[in-house]
Structures are given as structure tokens and as C-alpha cells.
Amino acid sequence: MKRIQGWGNTETDYPVPASARDYLEKVVGKPHQVKNVSLDELIKKVPLTRLSPHSLINPDPEQRLRHARGQSLNDWIDMYDGLINTFPDGVAYPESDADVRALVEYALKEKVNLIPYGGGSSVVGHLTPPLAGPPTLSVDLTKMHQLTHLSEENLEATFGAGVSGPQLEARLKQQGYTLGHFPQSWEYSTLGGWIATRSVGQQSYHYGRIEPLFVKGHLETPAGPMDLPHFPKSAAGPDLRHLVLGSEARLGIITQATMRIRPLPEEEHFYAAFFPNFEIGVEAVRKIAQSELGLSMVRLSDPQETETTFQLSGEERLVNLAKMGLNLFGVGDERCMLIYGLTGAKAKNRLADRQLSQIVRAHQGMMIKFYLGEAWMEKRFLTPYLRNTLWDLGYALDTLETALPWEKIQTGHKAILDAISQAIENENEPVLVFSHISHVYTNGGSMYVTYLFRRSPDPQQTLTHWQKMKGAASQVITALGGTISHQHGVGIDHKPFLGIEKDPLSMEILKNTFKTVDPDQMMNIGKLVDTK
Numbered sequence: 001m002k003r004i005q006g007w008g009n010t011e012t013d014y015p016v017p018a019s020a021r022d023y024l025e026k027v028v029g030k031p032h033q034v035k036n037v038s039l040d041e042l043i044k045k046v047p048l049t050r051l052s053p054h055s056l057i058n059p060d061p062e063q064r065l066r067h068a069r070g071q072s073l074n075d076w077i078d079m080y081d082g083l084i085n086t087f088p089d090g091v092a093y094p095e096s097d098a099d100v101r102a103l104v105e106y107a108l109k110e111k112v113n114l115i116p117y118g119g120g121s122s123v124v125g126h127l128t129p130p131l132a133g134p135p136t137l138s139v140d141l142t143k144m145h146q147l148t149h150l151s152e153e154n155l156e157a158t159f160g161a162g163v164s165g166p167q168l169e170a171r172l173k174q175q176g177y178t179l180g181h182f183p184q185s186w187e188y189s190t191l192g193g194w195i196a197t198r199s200v201g202q203q204s205y206h207y208g209r210i211e212p213l214f215v216k217g218h219l220e221t222p223a224g225p226m227d228l229p230h231f232p233k234s235a236a237g238p239d240l241r242h243l244v245l246g247s248e249a250r251l252g253i254i255t256q257a258t259m260r261i262r263p264l265p266e267e268e269h270f271y272a273a274f275f276p277n278f279e280i281g282v283e284a285v286r287k288i289a290q291s292e293l294g295l296s297m298v299r300l301s302d303p304q305e306t307e308t309t310f311q312l313s314g315e316e317r318l319v320n321l322a323k324m325g326l327n328l329f330g331v332g333d334e335r336c337m338l339i340y341g342l343t344g345a346k347a348k349n350r351l352a353d354r355q356l357s358q359i360v361r362a363h364q365g366m367m368i369k370f371y372l373g374e375a376w377m378e379k380r381f382l383t384p385y386l387r388n389t390l391w392d393l394g395y396a397l398d399t400l401e402t403a404l405p406w407e408k409i410q411t412g413h414k415a416i417l418d419a420i421s422q423a424i425e426n427e428n429e430p431v432l433v434f435s436h437i438s439h440v441y442t443n444g445g446s447m448y449v450t451y452l453f454r455r456s457p458d459p460q461q462t463l464t465h466w467q468k469m470k471g472a473a474s475q476v477i478t479a480l481g482g483t484i485s486h487q488h489g490v491g492i493d494h495k496p497f498l499g500i501e502k503d504p505l506s507m508e509i510l511k512n513t514f515k516t517v518d519p520d521q522m523m524n525i526g527k528l529v530d531t532k
Ligand SMILES: Cc1cc2nc3c(=O)[nH]c(=O)nc-3n(C[C@H](O)[C@H](O)[C@H](O)COP(=O)(O)OP(=O)(O)OC[C@H]3O[C@@H](n4cnc5c(N)ncnc54)[C@H](O)[C@@H]3O)c2cc1C
Pocket: 007, 070, 071, 115, 116, 117, 118, 119, 120, 121, 122, 123, 126, 127, 141, 161, 162, 182, 183, 184, 185, 188, 189, 190, 191, 192, 193, 194, 195, 196, 197, 198, 199, 200, 201, 202, 248, 249, 252, 253, 254, 255, 384, 487, 488, 489, 524, 527
């Protein structure tokens, strides 16, 4: 069963090894004992619904609690520490376009704010109902998960927008195909959510981000149904799919999407390599990206992330042996781990692997073709469960991300990490902060930063600490000319920074588009841009 507090399901656990606990105590200090609020206490906070009855709407308090937040750190503080103060007034589970249309019509008539809900994996506050204003209805799309069409001739498949990653891949796999979109939240996130937030899968280097995979779709908007046209390619004016991609529900509810699919790959492998330091590693990765080798994934961890990965593995003996071996080859304490993926035809993979090895060797790197790459692959959807166990131990963990041109990656890395670690330094609160470069492009790469700090016995203080770190990092990112989000979207958390990366006219175009489609302002109000 899906957890109400934390990530994933209640059956899966990722224990923190004893050696890792010692490491964390050494780096960020002994955790405080912090008690989580019980489910009963949370349910008691859910107020009476303000919605008039409708056959598709469920006003049950537990269902409303389950749809009240996503996975951002302030969502966690709300849910675990009981700071939550807004809830949807009801939850609807439509099963067809007609059901969704009926809910939109109901919302128009009753003046209700609609928030579509996919997997609830948003990490930027997309799903939080507003504190003031009209009642909110959460529209959970997960009953709309059917594969309705698959064309082997055109390599396209149409699904209901509520289909989750595992459901979608299982149905395609039965017929020998894949979408290849694997965000780390794959276990629970949905097709509609991926489109609405412009998500990026871990193997985007081979399969592409969600944008090129999205062929056409159907939306139910306040202004009426909207069908995106379908051509192999078109030059007939701006491509309106790009209005829907990243629209964060401000335009309407995506009910169906047709996606570009591929035959299952002939083979797939994940391997590792190590570089003596981050500077050399970044140079090697830039060379790899600009040589367009045909890899499916490239991920370069900085020294702190490399060390933390070793410590959290719990494989003390193996790690010590690996470190001894790497030291012998001149890869010492500043070591950086590269994980790379090969997906597709054997001959293409063999060539890409050979070319990559040459670049690694030319940059004083060392290839490791056993264990590490496959271990990363096997645990890639399990790793988010670590956040649950760390939280229970007394540690809060959050991530943020940007994309920067190559010329700013080194300075940006230092500036962002310094901003986070210095944000609460004067409160004597150390922070463990590390990052990796992934999703590389010829002109730059995305930087994904993880930071871990102690929960405070006072949840308001945990929230303030997080706000200071997130705020400081966001300011540095935008001052550097980086994007406020390479993959997580805008929601509430990034909204103050959107106007820095888009000019005033672009912001006006966005606002006016949303107002045209949603003149009564009833689609996920308060998210992405202010339209009031
Ligand atoms: C552990 C973890 C790992 C993650 N890893 C990645 C990653 O690797 N790459 C990445 O890109 N993101 C990642 N994310 C962020 C998140 O998973 C993505 O933003 C994802 O696309 C959200 O999908 P969802 O179905 O969960 O949407 P939700 O969280 O339910 O909703 C997100 C937004 O989309 C809107 N929405 C959802 N469905 C529809 C619909 N049918 N029509 C219109 N609007 C809709 C919602 O109203 C909301 O505004 C991660 C999150 C977590 C918690």
C-alpha cells in the first residue's frame, strides 16, 4: 500500500547500515529524537468539505489527506510533523474523458479549483491546495491507465494519462516495446504528470526527455476539449504540444497521450569508471558529451557523493578493498565515480564503450566493468526509500537541480554547494551536501544536488533551515544564469524565480494563454505563474 507519510509503499524498506549511521553522525552530528505525527492526528486535522455532493467525488478525510501534498521537503514536514493546514475538499477518480469533462463542468458551475493528481511525486509544491479562495477538488487520474492503441507501423502507443511507469512498461514489454522513460520516481509517477512537468528519465541520453516522446494528446480544459494534432513533423505555426508540456495543470487535464515507442533494446549494460578529481572528471564528461558516443546514461558524482555512496552501501570490506585498488592507480581521496549506460544494439554499444574507454584513459581515469554499474541499476528505484529511513533516524534530505553551460559547471558547482552549506552555518548546523552531473548535452549538463541535515525537534525550525538552504541555492543558480529547474518543474517552490529566467514579455504570453483557456481561474491556481 502507498505510504501517506514518506516515499513509496509500506512493504519496501531501505535500512541505513550501522557504518553509515556512524559516518552521518561524524559529518552532520548526532540526530535529535523527533516524533512523527500519527495518521489519526493527521486525519483529525481534515476539515469538513465545502463541496456540494457529486457522484464522482469522494469527501472521505483519509482520501483527502492522501492527495493533500507531494514529496517536496516542506510537504514532508507538513505530513510528518503535522504542520499541514490545507487539504482538497474532495477526491474524484474519473475513468473516462466523459467523467473528466463532467468534473470540469461541475467545477465551472460551482467555482471549484481543480488539481489533477498523477502519482503525487511532485517535489516543488505542485499539489498543495491554496490556503484561501474557492474549495479544491483533487482529480486522481490513476483509473485512466489503459493502453488504447499501439501502432507497430508508426511505433506509437496511446495510453490513459494516469498510467504509472511500471504499468506502462509492462504493457509495452508484452508486445516487445518500451517507452524508455525512467525518472527515479518511475514506480509511482504517471504519464500525465511527466508531460505536465516536462520530466526527464535517467536514460534520456538514449531515449530523449519527455518532450520528443510526446506525439499528441487530449485535454479537457475549462474552455472545452482540446486535441493536439498529429503529424510526423509540421511547420504549420508554433507547436502547441510545447504549451502543454510543462503547463503544470494550468491549461487543463491531460486525459490521453500518444507516445513514441521503440523496440526493446537488444542489450543493456551499466558500468563505472573513476577519475582522480572532479575537475578532470568534468572535462572527460564534456568530451564524452561532445563526442556524441551513443551512450544511454552518463552520471558523474563529485568526491563527496562518491564517498557518501561508498559509506551508504554498507559494504565496508568491499569499499576498503576498492579504495586500496584505486589508490594504487593514483585515484585517491578526491576520486569521482562515473556511471554510464549502454542501451541498444550490441555493435553500437561495443563501439561506444571502446570510444568511452579511450576518453576515460586519456583523462587519467580507471574503468571498473564489474559490480558498481549493475548495483546502481538494481537499486535505482529503491534509493528514494532511503529518505524514509534517514527521516526516521532524524535526518532530513532534499535535492535540487539546474542545468548550466560547460563553462560554468566548475564554478557553479562550488558556488551552489557553498551557498547550501553556509546557509545555516551560523546556527552551528553542519550540512552534508554533494552533487552529480547527469543528462549531459553538447553545450552543458544538469547538476543534481543532494543535501542532508538534522531534523530539529521544532518542525518550524526544520522548515526555516530548509528554506534558507533552498533559497540561497536558488539565488546562486539564477545569478549564474542557470535554469531554476532542469526537470522538477516550477510549482510553488520555484515560482519566485521563473521571472528571472523568462523575460517580462514571455511571462505575459504565458499568463495570457492560461487566462484564455481558463478565464475563471480554476486550474491549479497559484502554481507556476500568478495569473490573478
Ligand atoms: C524520489 C523522486 C525521484 C524523482 N526523480 C525524478 C527524475 O528522475 N526526473 C524527473 O523529471 N522528475 C523526478 N521527480 C519529480 C517527479 O517525479 C516528476 O515531476 C513527475 O513527472 C511527476 O509525475 P506525477 O505523476 O507524480 O505527477 P504529480 O506529482 O501527481 O503532479 C505533478 C503536477 O502535474 C500535474 N498533473 C499530473 N497529472 C496530470 C494530468 N493528467 N493532466 C494535467 N496535469 C497533471 C499536477 O496537477 C501537478 O501540477 C522525482 C520525484 C521523486 C519524489
